[in-house]
Amino acid sequence: MxxxxxxxxxxxxxxxxxxxxxxxxxxxxxxxxxxxxxxxxxxxxxxxxxxxxxxxxxxxxxxxxxxxxxxxxxxxxxxxxxxxxxxxxxxxxxxxxxxIAKLHRLRGMLRGCEYDEDSDGRGDRERRMLKVVKSELQASDAELEAGLRDMRVLVLNGELRPMTPGYLNHVLELILNTLVSLSRSTDGAPILDIIETIQSDHEISPDVSRQIMSWFGRIDSSLSAETWIMDVDAVVRQIGIGILSAYRSSSIEQSEFMKRWRTTVGDSFENRISLSLLQGNYLLTDQFATTSPALSYFPSSELPISPADRFAELFLVQPKWKAADIVPFLDDIVVDSKDKDKLLMKFARSITDKDGVTYYTSRGGTIA
Known part of the structure; x- marks a missing residue:
């Protein structure tokens, strides 16, 4: 030694x-x-x-x-x-x-930068560049890219522009209608056909159309002509969220909402609508036996990321949750499913009724 x-x-x-x-x-x-x-x-x-x-x-x-x-x-x-x-x-x-990637401040950073039909590149507004935002957010490049996609944020000449739900729905409807009118398949539609048609008929920028299509499917460049394999459920889900987003401080009867959703996606896609697609984005209320259930917009993405604050908010708006309803509101604050179980054990107590249905209430609360 x-x-x-x-x-x-x-x-x-x-x-x-x-x-x-x-x-x-x-x-x-x-x-x-x-x-x-x-x-x-x-x-x-x-x-x-x-x-x-x-x-x-x-x-x-x-x-x-x-x-x-x-x-x-x-x-x-x-x-x-x-x-x-x-x-x-x-x-x-x-x-x-x-x-988890800490992207919670991104929405606040991009407030005032929204992209819609009235502000598509014109007028005075706040400007947020991707390079600056990347340096301030605590997330890897891949996680930030996924976060921008999930939050429906366009990257135009290095500038970040979140799309308003209404305008995003408008463009998605145009894409669906174009697919049907051109008799193109959702399993491999030529991108150029869709982009050029939408640009010619509705003056939608090709860069905007392409990014939106990449959010809701996969772009295949292996063939001579690029094709788009559409994620039908993702498109149908987003259209449902877009409709529901108008009912943040009010509610809409479930039957009426489903009718509007079905009409908006059209005959070719109405068989894909399901309330389960919207988990983590709504509250379902049925306060009176004489009325049908009603929906209100309640997105998990806008809730606090601190587990204690998240549960406090959930039990404030609804003191009693079915297990299947509360779990989707935890997806964005945990690394894996084991962490969900740990949080539920720490911040909630479970009750199983005589029908075998499990409910969660606040550890300091009582069952209604």
Whole structure:
């Protein structure tokens, strides 16, 4: 065994803050061992808790005290004696844990940048560039891209423009009608045919049409002509959300809503509508036996991301939830299904009625 003569650096106290040890999960170790081009970045604003982002995942960073301190050794410099110099003593390590992408502030950042038929590139408005937003949000590039798609945000010349639900519905209806009028299949429609028809007949920008089609299906470039394989359920779902979004502070009878939804998607797609497609976006009320159930718009994407605040909000608007109804409102604040179970155990109590139906209520609440 080799022996070394150790000496303490005269600057050891001031050097302590210059060194940090980070414990890497196995998946990150594998990335490093593969010597890939993936970069690790620390993202967020100065007042945010730090997160580390890879190309497609986000990790929380937490300082954890250790019982045995670590010494940082370096070769001596200049006139320093010995074989190695103790530069710093470290009594904590940085621990990484998988996290959901923190995109909650994106909607607020893009307020005033909406894109619709009255503001499609004209007039004074706030401007948010993708490069700036990326630096402020705590999410990997892949998660941010998915978030922009899920929030229906256009990227036009580097500028972010969220589409209003009404205008998005309008364009989707045009796409569906064009598919039917051109007798094109949802399993592989030529993109150019659809884009050119919509541009010619309705003056919809090709860039806008293409991005919308990429949100609601897959673009296949393997053939000589690009084709669009439509996700029918995703399109039908979005049209349902668009209709429902008009009833944020009011409600609409379920039967009337289903009728409007069916009429909007048309005969070719009406067999695909189902209320289950809208889970996590509505409240269903049936307060009086003489009335039919009513729906109101209640999107999980606009609820707090803090689990405690999320449950408080859910039980404030509805003190008693069926298990199948509350779970979709947790999808965007957990990493996996195990975390959902943990949150339900922590913030809610379950009750099973005589018919075998499980309900959740607040841990401090009572059953109505």
């Amino acid at each position: 080799s022996e070394y003569t150790l000496h303490f650096s005269s600057k050891r106290g001031s050097d302590d803050s210059q060194y940090k040890l980070m414990e890497l999960p196995k998946e990150l170790v594998h990335l490093i061992e593969k010597e890939t081009q993936d970069q690790f970045t620390i993202r967020g604003r100065d007042d945010d808790d730090a997160v580390l982002c890879t190309a497609d995942k986000t990790y929380n960073i937490r300082a954890v005290m250790v019982s045995n301190s670590f010494c940082v050794l370096t070769p001596p410099n200049g006139d320093e004696p010995g074989d190695a110099v103790i530069r710093a003593t470290i009594d904590h390590i940085l621990e990484l844990s998988p996290s």
